[in-house]
Amino acid sequence: MAETTQDDVVFRPKPSLPPPPNTVGVVGWLRKNLFGGPFDSLLTIVGVSLIAYVAYSLYQYGIANAVWEADTYRECLDVTKGNGACWAGVSTWMNGYMYGRYPDVEQWRVNLAGVVLAVWLAPFWFPKIKAKILVGMSAVLTFPFLAAHLFLGGEAGLFLQVMVAVAMTLFATVWLNVGASYLGYPSLRVALLRLSGFENKGDHLHKYVLLGAFGVGFVIAFAYQSTWELAAVPTQNWGGLFLTLVISGIGISSALPSGIILALGRRSKMPVIRVFCTAFIELFRSVPLITILFMAVTMMPLFLPVEINPDKLVLVIVAVCIFAAAYMAEIVRGGLQAINKGQYEAAQAMGLNYWKMMTLIIMPQALKVMIPNIVGNFIGLLKDTTLVSIIGLYDILLMAKASGQDGKWLGMHTEPFLFTAAVFFVVCFCMSKYSQHLERTIGGGYGRR
Amino acid sequence: MSLETLDSGQEHIASAISDEVVIELSKVNKWYGEFHVLKDIDLTVYKGERIVICGPSGSGKSTLIRCINRLEEHQQGDILVNGVTMDTNLKNIDAIRRDVGMVFQSFNLFPHLTVLENCTLAPIWVRNTPKAEADRLAMQLLERVKIPEQAAKYPGQLSGGQQQRVAIARSLAMNPNIMLFDEPTSALDPEMISEVLDVMVGLAESGMTMLVVTHEMGFAKRVADRVIFMDQGEIVEQNTPGEFFNNPKSDRTKLFLSQILAH
Ligand SMILES: Nc1ncnc2c1ncn2[C@@H]1O[C@H](COP(=O)(O)OP(=O)(O)OP(=O)(O)O)[C@@H](O)[C@H]1O
Numbered sequence: 001m002a003e004t005t006q007d008d009v010v011f012r013p014k015p016s017l018p019p020p021p022n023t024v025g026v027v028g029w030l031r032k033n034l035f036g037g038p039f040d041s042l043l044t045i046v047g048v049s050l051i052a053y054v055a056y057s058l059y060q061y062g063i064a065n066a067v068w069e070a071d072t073y074r075e076c077l078d079v080t081k082g083n084g085a086c087w088a089g090v091s092t093w094m095n096g097y098m099y100g101r102y103p104d105v106e107q108w109r110v111n112l113a114g115v116v117l118a119v120w121l122a123p124f125w126f127p128k129i130k131a132k133i134l135v136g137m138s139a140v141l142t143f144p145f146l147a148a149h150l151f152l153g154g155e156a157g158l159f160l161q162v163m164v165a166v167a168m169t170l171f172a173t174v175w176l177n178v179g180a181s182y183l184g185y186p187s188l189r190v191a192l193l194r195l196s197g198f199e200n201k202g203d204h205l206h207k208y209v210l211l212g213a214f215g216v217g218f219v220i221a222f223a224y225q226s227t228w229e230l231a232a233v234p235t236q237n238w239g240g241l242f243l244t245l246v247i248s249g250i251g252i253s254s255a256l257p258s259g260i261i262l263a264l265g266r267r268s269k270m271p272v273i274r275v276f277c278t279a280f281i282e283l284f285r286s287v288p289l290i291t292i293l294f295m296a297v298t299m300m301p302l303f304l305p306v307e308i309n310p311d312k313l314v315l316v317i318v319a320v321c322i323f324a325a326a327y328m329a330e331i332v333r334g335g336l337q338a339i340n341k342g343q344y345e346a347a348q349a350m351g352l353n354y355w356k357m358m359t360l361i362i363m364p365q366a367l368k369v370m371i372p373n374i375v376g377n378f379i380g381l382l383k384d385t386t387l388v389s390i391i392g393l394y395d396i397l398l399m400a401k402a403s404g405q406d407g408k409w410l411g412m413h414t415e416p417f418l419f420t421a422a423v424f425f426v427v428c429f430c431m432s433k434y435s436q437h438l439e440r441t442i443g444g445g446y447g448r449r
Numbered sequence: 450m451s452l453e454t455l456d457s458g459q460e461h462i463a464s465a466i467s468d469e470v471v472i473e474l475s476k477v478n479k480w481y482g483e484f485h486v487l488k489d490i491d492l493t494v495y496k497g498e499r500i501v502i503c504g505p506s507g508s509g510k511s512t513l514i515r516c517i518n519r520l521e522e523h524q525q526g527d528i529l530v531n532g533v534t535m536d537t538n539l540k541n542i543d544a545i546r547r548d549v550g551m552v553f554q555s556f557n558l559f560p561h562l563t564v565l566e567n568c569t570l571a572p573i574w575v576r577n578t579p580k581a582e583a584d585r586l587a588m589q590l591l592e593r594v595k596i597p598e599q600a601a602k603y604p605g606q607l608s609g610g611q612q613q614r615v616a617i618a619r620s621l622a623m624n625p626n627i628m629l630f631d632e633p634t635s636a637l638d639p640e641m642i643s644e645v646l647d648v649m650v651g652l653a654e655s656g657m658t659m660l661v662v663t664h665e666m667g668f669a670k671r672v673a674d675r676v677i678f679m680d681q682g683e684i685v686e687q688n689t690p691g692e693f694f695n696n697p698k699s700d701r702t703k704l705f706l707s708q709i710l711a712h
């Protein structure tokens with residue numbers, strides 16, 4: 001069979017030729033995508049002119065004819081005759097758009113919390129850091145307490161103080177771990193054991209060494225935070241983008257965990273849990289957010305005992321969290337349904353119990369499938385939080401409206417909303433881009449790119 | 450159809466059957482809704498025994514072996530695996546699953562984990578093996594299935610035959626004493642079938658207790674201590690491969706054999 005005789009036809013592949021010209025390069029691209037035929041060309045010309053017209057008008061309104069310095073809206077109008085933007089008003093009100101009525105001298109606390117969160121989460125993007133989940137979990141679980149204390153100020157209860165100290169200790173742990181990793185230790189744990197000389201002295205002691213180190217950190221943090229004297233800022237004074245981010249941030253970070261739990265509950269074999277979760281999801285998904293907000297603010301207090309006089313913001317946040325969880329639950333359920341039955345069977349056959357199967361095998365795969373939907377949901381939630389303006393919370397949208405009703409800037413309606421739109425666009429666009437990046441990198445199509 | 454896949458001239462592998470019973474099914478019945486899939490199944494498997502189960506499609510072969518590790522629940526009768534009774538007690542089920550490995554027709558590797566991680570996951574999370582130890586063991590097993598160089602790849606980057614060998618290594622990593630195979634080569638191209646069967650023959654030589662659902666009759670002749678023929682949820686006939694192929698008793702078996710050997 002391997003012998004070749006003269007009768008055998010020998011297969012010779014044809015040489016590869018370059019593609020015909022006009023199909024590659026800039027010209028090829030233009031031809032294919034913009035001027036593929038008379039109708040395509042017409043569409044291209046109309047489209048480009050439309051874009052040019054809009055861009056030109058925006059430029060005229062927003063830059064060429066705009067006024068950057070003025071004391072009142074009247075002054076602006078005198079210059080622009082209504083043909084240009086009055087950015088002077090926006091910049092005067094900028095502080096309000098960002099912080100609402102949060103006192104100027106206390107605003108550093110808001111900024112500080114923002115910086116702390118950014119620094120806390122930064123190791124997420126460091127290639128050398130392993131336990132990234134722990135970085136995220138520590139921030140999600142304890143940062144809210146630290147932030148609440150910073151934002152609210154005043155006398156903190158013992159519980160809040162303890163949580164603040166825990167948060168600070170975890171923050172320090174995350175960054176000491178970064179330090180240890182870049183100094184060549186496998187992890188902070190090993191570094192601590194090695195430096196304290198316990199590495200080879202019996203594994204059962206390790207736990208105590210590590211706990212001890214954490215304890216020392218906690219005591220220092222606790223002592224430090226008890227020296228803070230922060231003026232109280234009631235939530236009525238919170239506002240602007242800051243308030244929007246607080247509400248949507250809590251909504252977003254609680255949505256995924258609670259959504260996962262609800263979705264698992266809905267698929268549970270136990271009837272009580274299944275019925276409860278299904279009812280919860282269906283109820284809150286079929287009601288508009290604004291209704292839930294009104295219910296929360298006006299009806300909830302009626303059900304609660306009189307002594308508890310809940311903060312309006314707390315009620316709103318609870319409502320947003322419930323709403324977000326119900327939506328997320330359905331996304332998660334969809335993701336779970338995309339996972340092949342064989343994956344469950346393989347996991348069960350090797351003896352993994354339900355929770356290990358879910359966390360190690362099913363969820364990681366489902367989450368990857370769900371990323372676009374999850375981020376889409378987050379973006380929607382961020383925008384939906386502007387509804388809180390209707391029930392009188394001074395979020396960025398209501399601040400924008402308020403600025404046009406202010407004596408000096410009476411009548412300034414377009415500029416604040418353009419500005420708000422730009423802020424939302426930037427935030428949402430970044431989230432969207434980041435989600436696309438995540439889709440590409442997480443598991444990288446499992447090695448197939 | 451597949452007598453040629455393994456050279457049928459090769460000798461039957463010596464078996465090392467002990468008289469210790471590892472699996473015992475008595476009067477097992479199972480229904481899917483109204484449909485009676487398993488009818489009064491009695492089966493005793495001894496330690497070290499290699500059993501091949503064959504039969505037409507839909508006869509309940511998969512269902513039978515999936516009852517042994519509780520991927521399917523039976524409604525009547527008793528199943529005893531390694532001396533543990535299969536019931537609704539999760540502890541018992543987990544104990545059984547730890548010691549029973551399973552290989553699927555569609556591999557079911559975890560696509561988000563590398564080959565090595567696929568093999569170390571269960572030892573680490575179920576048996577609490579330290580990671581370094583689990584890695585070492587997994588590498589040994591990957592060498593045994595002859596793909597140590599693929600350890601860092603993802604399943605999606607491997608051929609079907611390679612994936613199935615990883616799946617076998619993954620099951621072996623739990624150090625099971627019983628291995629169940631559900632048509633392990635049915636999803637494979639002909640060239641890849643033999644590389645998987647080779648691994649299974651090696652496993653048989655090492656004395657593993659194996660229950661294999663397969664249509665690879667060459668494999669059955671060479672490896673099986675007993676061939677079981679199922680139809681319509683019943684065990685129609687069971688015998689040594691020699692007797693089974695050369696001297697089938699039941700007319701149903703004869704028909705089946707003539708059909709599959711006709712190809
Ligand atoms: N989950 C299920 N629900 C209802 N019927 C089922 C289910 N799984 C299998 N069956 C039915 O039970 C019968 C036996 O199925 P089983 O998978 O055990 O057959 P098999 O012998 O393995 O067949 P094959 O060779 O095609 O794999 C089939 O008729 C099948 O349609």
Ligand SMILES: [Mg+2]
Nearest residue numbers: 510511512632
């Ligand atoms: Mg089957």
